Amino acid sequence: MEINLLQYKRVAVITVTGRIDSATAAELETTIRSVIDNGQKHLILDLGAVDFLSSSGLRVMVTTMKTLRKVGGEVCVAQPSERVVSSLSIAGLDTLFHSFESREAAIASF
Amino acid sequence: MEINLLQYKRVAVITVTGRIDSATAAELETTIRSVIDNGQKHLILDLGAVDFLSSSGLRVMVTTMKTLRKVGGEVCVAQPSERVVSSLSIAGLDTLFHSFESREAAIASF
Amino acid sequence: MQIRQATFPSRLDQIEAICRLVEESAQEAGFDSAASYACQLAVAEASENIIKHGYGVEGKGIIQVSVTGRADELTFELRDEAPPFNPSLSPTISQLDEDDPPVGGLGLVILHRVMDEVRYERLAGQNHLTLIKRKPVQSR
Amino acid sequence: MQIRQATFPSRLDQIEAICRLVEESAQEAGFDSAASYACQLAVAEASENIIKHGYGVEGKGIIQVSVTGRADELTFELRDEAPPFNPSLSPTISQLDEDDPPVGGLGLVILHRVMDEVRYERLAGQNHLTLIKRKPVQSR
Numbered sequence: 001m002e003i004n005l006l007q008y009k010r011v012a013v014i015t016v017t018g019r020i021d022s023a024t025a026a027e028l029e030t031t032i033r034s035v036i037d038n039g040q041k042h043l044i045l046d047l048g049a050v051d052f053l054s055s056s057g058l059r060v061m062v063t064t065m066k067t068l069r070k071v072g073g074e075v076c077v078a079q080p081s082e083r084v085v086s087s088l089s090i091a092g093l094d095t096l097f098h099s100f101e102s103r104e105a106a107i108a109s110f
Numbered sequence: 111m112e113i114n115l116l117q118y119k120r121v122a123v124i125t126v127t128g129r130i131d132s133a134t135a136a137e138l139e140t141t142i143r144s145v146i147d148n149g150q151k152h153l154i155l156d157l158g159a160v161d162f163l164s165s166s167g168l169r170v171m172v173t174t175m176k177t178l179r180k181v182g183g184e185v186c187v188a189q190p191s192e193r194v195v196s197s198l199s200i201a202g203l204d205t206l207f208h209s210f211e212s213r214e215a216a217i218a219s220f
Numbered sequence: 221m222q223i224r225q226a227t228f229p230s231r232l233d234q235i236e237a238i239c240r241l242v243e244e245s246a247q248e249a250g251f252d253s254a255a256s257y258a259c260q261l262a263v264a265e266a267s268e269n270i271i272k273h274g275y276g277v278e279g280k281g282i283i284q285v286s287v288t289g290r291a292d293e294l295t296f297e298l299r300d301e302a303p304p305f306n307p308s309l310s311p312t313i314s315q316l317d318e319d320d321p322p323v324g325g326l327g328l329v330i331l332h333r334v335m336d337e338v339r340y341e342r343l344a345g346q347n348h349l350t351l352i353k354r355k356p357v358q359s360r
Numbered sequence: 361m362q363i364r365q366a367t368f369p370s371r372l373d374q375i376e377a378i379c380r381l382v383e384e385s386a387q388e389a390g391f392d393s394a395a396s397y398a399c400q401l402a403v404a405e406a407s408e409n410i411i412k413h414g415y416g417v418e419g420k421g422i423i424q425v426s427v428t429g430r431a432d433e434l435t436f437e438l439r440d441e442a443p444p445f446n447p448s449l450s451p452t453i454s455q456l457d458e459d460d461p462p463v464g465g466l467g468l469v470i471l472h473r474v475m476d477e478v479r480y481e482r483l484a485g486q487n488h489l490t491l492i493k494r495k496p497v498q499s500r
């Protein structure tokens with residue numbers, strides 16, 4: 001898994017490449033935490049290049065959503081890969097995360 | 111010249127392809143006016159595929175800037191082509207328009 | 221169909237290799253990409269649970285995975301030597317509460333949503349988990 | 361170098377063809393892409409002005425464009441039969457006022473910024489505009 005972080009004025013975009021499973025989810029969580037601790041309320045997860053997303057990754061996403069909502073923020077997903085869409089739908093979380101076809105549409109939504 | 115308009119919640123992206131000169135600038139002005147009349151205050155001109163930009167086009171851009179500033183808005187440029195950069199710099203307008211390397215950076219700036 | 225079998229140390233970094241075994245079997249059985257991914261996901265969830273909840277600490281044991289195919293279905297068997305745990309009871313899958321979404325418990329939900337059958341036996345000090353996935357009828 | 365010459369009806373839709381003539385000459389003279397574009401821009405500005413301000417209405421006259429090359433420079437000559445106008449005087453190029461940027465007057469600014477020489481003559485009822493552009497030294 002690779003993580004790339006891009007900080008804009010009002011939104012941070014975290015781009016993940018590869019597998020998000022129990023072996024890697026903690027690293028993603030650490031990155032997200034640092035962004036939130038930095039005061040960022042709007043987060044976009046670009047999951048276009050994620051080819052595996054297990055419950056460990058979903059758990060990080062749900063936790064992030066809960067944390068951000070408490071401060072009036074939100075996390076959404078940009079250009080999810082087919083497999084990310086599958087994982088979200090199998091886990092019944094597809095309605096929880098706003099999903100945008102492109103990064104720019106996600107950014108423009110905030 | 112071709113014009114493509116994408117309306118997001120807080121920003122409109124106008125993508126222009128081809129030549130912006132005295133033969134085509136009026137059409138661009140009409141599109142921009144309709145967007146502004148619609149209440150949009152933040153405009154991005156994606157000039158990545160513009161291969162000619164003469165004073166007629168620059169005049170439309172400056173007019174747009176003045177109109178939007180009056181209502182607390184702004185117009186900026188995304189991924190300008192080399193020729194657009196040349197035109198702006200030759201006309202001495204390069205400092206007037208914020209220019210962003212990517213559409214998403216432009217969108218995130220608002 | 222060839223029977224595939226392999227033994228993995230109970231470490232989280234082995235999940236990827238376990239997925240690869242599942243993927244190869246699914247491909248050979250003619251499962252489409254979506255069905256293959258669903259199987260990988262379910263077997264990964266079961267394996268993660270064995271490592272995290274069963275053995276408790278990484279590297280303390282092994283997971284034996286075998287895959288057999290028959291007609292239009294694949295059978296995955298996972299064996300481990302951790303304390304007994306029966307994941308075959310379907311968790312109550314409640315409607316998603318948007319205002320208070322569940323942070324845990326997704327692994328068993330995924331396992332049962334994906335698999336057509338989930339069977340458990342404790343035999344000779346081992347957990348035997350049997351997961352059966354039938355080939356989707358309208359395989360693209 | 362070949363002398364290029366063509367006569368265009370005074371319509372705004374001809375600007376693109378005028379630019380093409382300039383581009384071909386600049387390419388033949390070995391101008392780099394930036395210098396070529398600068399020439400196209402300047403000649404387009406002069407032509408637009410002749411059509412809009414000189415003739416006043418589209419299609420009322422003609423613009424004759426000729427390009428000659430010599431050593432390391434290109435000479436563009438534009439002739440028209442509109443009322444006399446002398447664009448050879450350099451406009452005062454003031455510092456940009458960010459709070460009140462100029463909406464008009466950019467055409468002559470561009471013409472003079474780009475060209476090394478701008479000469480004007482009125483001869484036999486015609487405006488003769490001569491624009492000279494020297495090849496940039498560090499041509500890439």
Ligand SMILES: Nc1ncnc2c1ncn2[C@@H]1O[C@H](COP(=O)(O)OP(=O)(O)O)[C@@H](O)[C@H]1O
Nearest residue numbers: 269270273274305307323324325326327328329
């Ligand atoms: N192999 C196992 N051994 C022991 N306990 C398990 C095992 N698998 C699951 N469990 C128990 O079932 C619970 C639910 O598991 P699961 O749905 O995967 O969610 P999570 O791992 O997020 O808690 C776990 O918290 C654990 O208590």
Ligand SMILES: Nc1ncnc2c1ncn2[C@@H]1O[C@H](COP(=O)(O)OP(=O)(O)O)[C@@H](O)[C@H]1O
Nearest residue numbers: 409410413414445447463464465466467468469
């Ligand atoms: N060929 C011409 N014939 C008559 N007037 C001209 C001509 N070219 C320029 N002008 C005058 O000079 C002014 C400045 O021209 P220019 O810098 O191109 O800006 P703009 O066309 O935006 O006014 C014009 O408004 C016009 O009054």
